[in-house]
Amino acid sequence: MHLRWWIAGLLFLSVVINYIDRQCLSVLAPIITKELNLSPTGYATILNAFQAAYTFMYVGSGLLVDRWGTKISLTVFMSWWSIANALHAFATNAFGLGASRFLLGLGEPGNFMAGFRVISECYAKQERALVNGLLNAGSSVGAMIAPFLITWLYAQLSWRGAFVVCGALGLLWIIPWWLIYRPLLPIAQAPEEKPAGWTAYLRLPQSFGLLSARFLSDPVWWFYLFWLPKYLVEGRGFSMQDMALVAWMPYLSSDLGAMFGGWMSGHLIGRGWDTLRARRAVMLPAALVMPISIVVAFVQSSAIAIACICIVTFAHMVWKTNLSTVTNDLYPVQVIGSVSGVFAFGNGLGGLLFTALTGWLVQYSGYFWVFALMGILHPLAFLLFRGFVREPLRLASTEGSH
Template sequence: MTVQDSRLAPNSSPDLSSKAPRTMTRKRWVIIWLAFVGLSINYLDRSSLSVALPFMGKDFELSATQQGLIFAAFFWAYDFCQLAAGWYVDKVGPRKSFTLAAVWWSVFTMVTAFAQNFWSLFAARFLLGVGESPAPSTAAKVVATWFPVRERAFATSIWDSGSRVGAVIALPIVTLIVAFTSWHAVFIIIGVAGLIWAVVWWKMYRSPEDHPTANDEERAYIREGGARSAANDDADAAKLPWRSLFKYRTILSMMFGFFCLNSAIYFFITFFPSYLVKERGFDLLKLGLFGAIPGICAVAFGWLAGYVADRAVQRGVSVTRVRKTAIAGGLIGGSVIMFAAVVPEAWMALALLSVAYSSLTVAATGIWSLPADVAPSSRHVGSIGGLQNFASNLAGIFTPVLIGVLVDQTGSYVAPLAVIGLVSLAGAANYLFVLGKVEPLKVPASAAA
C-alpha cells in the first residue's frame, strides 16, 4: 500500500508506525493550533468571571452560595446542550459549528458587562453556556478528521491545553484590565477577540479533502494512519442510531469517568482565584503572578503527555494501555488536591495544586482522545464527545454549588477539596477496571438496521 494512491479499507488496521513523507504539507498542524486559539478564547471567556468576581464587590454583594449558583448557571446550559451539540457537530461539520459557537459566546460575553444584579448576571452566564457547548466536541471532531492515530494524543493535548491557557491568561489579563479600567471592560475586550477568531476560522477551516493548500501526500498520510472519515467508514457502523450509544459499557464508563475528572478541574475554573484571595491572603498582584503557576504547569505536562503517548503508540504499545495509563495515572495524581487545604504555607498549597492540575491535564489528554478511538464511524465522533462531555459537566453544575455551600457551612476549603480528591480516585478505578478495551465499538447488524 503506497502513501500516494491507496485508501484504508473499512475493516483494515491503520499503519501506526510509518513516517510522514518529506514532500507532505503540514496543514493539519495549522488547523489544530487555530483550534487551540479558539479554545483558549473560549476558556478565557468562561474563566474571566471567576477572576473578576472578587473585585466586583462595589456592584454585587454576593454570598459564596450565590457565587456558586452563578458559576453553575453556565454549566446548566452548557451541559444540557451537550447532547444536541455533539449531534450538531457531526451533522454540519467543524467549520459551521465552531464559527456559530464563537459568535454566540462572544456576544454574551460582552452582554455580561452590562449585568446589574444577581439575576442579570445569572442570565448572561446561562446564555454564554449555550454558545460554548459545541466547542470541545468540534475540536475532538477536528482531530479525528485531520490526524492519524499515531498523532492523535499530541494533537488532542494541543487543543485541550487551550482550556488551561485560557484560564492561565485570564488571571494576568483580567487583573490588568481591572487595575487600569474596570471589570466591565474585561468582558467587552474578550468578546471582541472571540468575534475576530470566528471570522478567521470560517475563512481557514476545510476538511482534508477540500482544503485548498493541503497536498495529496498529506491527505493520504492522514487517511492511511486511521483518521476518521466517511471514506473509511464501515457502512453498517455508520447507520448506528445515536440513542444506541447508551447501550455500550464503554460509553457509560467514559461518561462517569469524565464526570470524576471535571469534579476536580472545575475547582480551578471557578473557586480557585477566590481560594487564593480569601484562604491564602493573595492580593491583586500575587493573584496575577503566582495564581498562574498551576495552569502553566498543566499546559506543559499536557503537551508532554500527548507527545509521550503518541511515541508509545508508534513503538507498538497498545492504544488501550497508553490511554488507560495516562487517564488513571492522571486522576490518581489529581487526588493530591485534597491535601492543599491543610498544609500550613501558601507555597505548599500552590505546589500541591500545581501537581494536581498537571496530573488532571494528563488524564484529560487521554480522555479527549477516546471519542476518535472508540467511535464506530466518523459520524459518531462528535456525538460521543458530546455524551461524555454532557456527563462531565454535570460536575460543573454540582461542584461549584457544593463548594460554595461547604465553604459557607464550614468556613474553609478542607471539606470540599477532600470530596474532590476522593472522586478523582473513583474515576481512576473506573478507567482501570470498567472501561474495557479501547477500540471502535462493535456494531451488531440488528443495531445498524
C-alpha cells in the same frame, strides 16, 4: 507547515479565547461579588447558571456539529459566546449576571464538540492525543493568561470594559477559521462503512465507562477554573495583584500536563502498544497522584499549597487528555460530535453538582473538605474506566465497525 497544523493552531487559539472569556468572572469575582453583594452560595448559583446551560448544550452542540459540519458550527458557537461574554458588562444585579452567564454556557461547549470532530477528520491515531493535548493546553493557556489580561483590563477600563474587550477576541478569530478550514479525510482514516446511528453506541459498556469517568474527574478542573482566584484572595489572604502573580502557575502546569500526556501515549502507540493500553498506562499514574490535593487542605505554607495545586493540575490534564482521546479512538467520525456531547454531559453534570456543593461547603465549613473530596475522585474514575472500557466497540448489528 502542513495545513493540519495550521488548523491545530487555530483550534488551540479558539480554546484560549474560550477560557479567557470563561475566566473573566472568576478573576473579577472578588470585585463583582462585593459590588453586587453576592454571598458564596449566591456566587455558586450564578456559576451554576453557566454550568446548567453548558451541561445541557454539550449534547445539543454535539448533535449540531454532526448536522451542520465543523466549519459552520464552530463559527456559530464562537459568535454566540463572544457576544454573551460582552453582555456581562451590562449586568447590574445577580439576575442580570446570571442571565449573561447562562447565555455564555449555551455557546461555549460547542468549541470542544467541534474540536473532537476536527481531530477525527484530520489526524491519524498516533497524532490524536497530541492534538487533543493541544486543545487542553489551550484551556490552560487561556486560564493562565486570564489573570494578567483581565486584571490589567480591569485597571484600565473597569470590570465592565474587561468583559467587552474579551468578548471581541472571538469575533476576530472567525476570519482565519473561515478562510482555511477544511476536512482532511485521507489523514483521518475514516471508516469505509457507514456506522450505526449514534444512539446505538450509547448502550455499550464502554460508553458508560467514559461517561462515568468524566462525571467523577472533570469537576476538579471546574473548581480550579472558577474558584482558584477567589480561594487565593479569601482563603489565603492574597491581594488582587498578588493573586494575579501566582494564579497562572497551576494553569501552566496543566498546560505541560496536557502536552506531556498527549505525547506520551502517542509515543507508546508509535512503539507498537495497543492504543487503549497506551492510554490506560498514562492515565493510571496520573490518577494515583491526585490525592496530593488533600495536602492543600491543611498545609499552612501558601508556597507549598500552590506547588501541590500545580502537581494536581498537571496530573489532571495528563488524565483528561487521554480520557478524551479514547472517544476518538473508539467511535466513527460520523458520530463523534454526538457521542462526545453525551460523554461531556457527564463532565457538565459532575461540575454542576460539585459547584453547588463547593458553594455550600465554602460558606459553612471552609475549603478543607473541598480539597479532601477532590483527592479521591480520579482514582474512583479510573476504576470505572478500567472496568468498562476494556476492548474495541462491538455492536450487534455492526460488528467491528471501527
